[in-house]
Amino acid sequence: MSFQPEGIESVLITEDAIRTKVRELAARISSDYQGSQPLLVGLLKGSFIFLADLARALDIDSEIDFMTVSSYGNSMENSEVRILKDLAEPIAGRDVLIVEDIIDTGLTLSKILDVLAARHPRSLKVCTLLNKPSRRKADVTVHYNGFDIDDVFVAGYGIDFAQRYRNLPQLVVVRKPV
Ligand code: PRP
Numbered sequence: 001m002s003f004q005p006e007g008i009e010s011v012l013i014t015e016d017a018i019r020t021k022v023r024e025l026a027a028r029i030s031s032d033y034q035g036s037q038p039l040l041v042g043l044l045k046g047s048f049i050f051l052a053d054l055a056r057a058l059d060i061d062s063e064i065d066f067m068t069v070s071s072y073g074n075s076m077e078n079s080e081v082r083i084l085k086d087l088a089e090p091i092a093g094r095d096v097l098i099v100e101d102i103i104d105t106g107l108t109l110s111k112i113l114d115v116l117a118a119r120h121p122r123s124l125k126v127c128t129l130l131n132k133p134s135r136r137k138a139d140v141t142v143h144y145n146g147f148d149i150d151d152v153f154v155a156g157y158g159i160d161f162a163q164r165y166r167n168l169p170q171l172v173v174v175r176k177p178v
Helices: 015-032 048-057 107-117
Strands: 008-013 039-044 063-072 080-085 095-103 123-131 144-148 171-174
Touching (some): 015 123, 039 048, 048 063, 048 095, 080 107, 095 107
Parallel strands (some): 039 063
Antiparallel strands (some): 008 171, 063 080
16 A cells, blocks of 8 residues: 555455455356346445445346444344435345445344345345454354454455545554554
8 A cells, every 4th residue: 555544553355365355256146146136235334345346246137235224232132223224125026145344243234134034035145255253243144255354453445444444455454443
């Protein structure tokens, strides 16, 4: 990178490694959804760059929409997800693929899966670029997983550090906020 943002400790995943992984995931998704026209659902904001790259690497027809949700609470019992921006169209009978930048506790995703499953899609799957299995609190099935990572703070490629650094082309480890 041409500037040195503060708080960044190291590069975790390079641009090249991300590009290779996105192509791999896109090839699997294209093959699995042959003959279908899946709806790719990006969860904002973090997924916007991954979804843009993934969608362009697919060689099947697809549609794209976004949801914005916010979570409160940090346990299974009291976590709530509020939908700030919902999908534009019904998804009944559609093949829906949720596209996430990172799954941490899994609480956000598990609530979104419940919400979307209740709308009766034909299929409902999950694709994430990053996964932190050691942090999991909710049991969610991840169908397409880019990288398992340790419990470190990451930023870049759509993911923020106090709303900054989403535009970095690589994934970096940032210093834990104090
Ligand atoms: C991040 C990420 C996931 C969620 C994962 O979003 O994009 O949606 O957290 O965490 P969980 O598995 O512990 O629920 P964030 O709330 O940071 O919002 P953003 O995408 O707008 O940055």
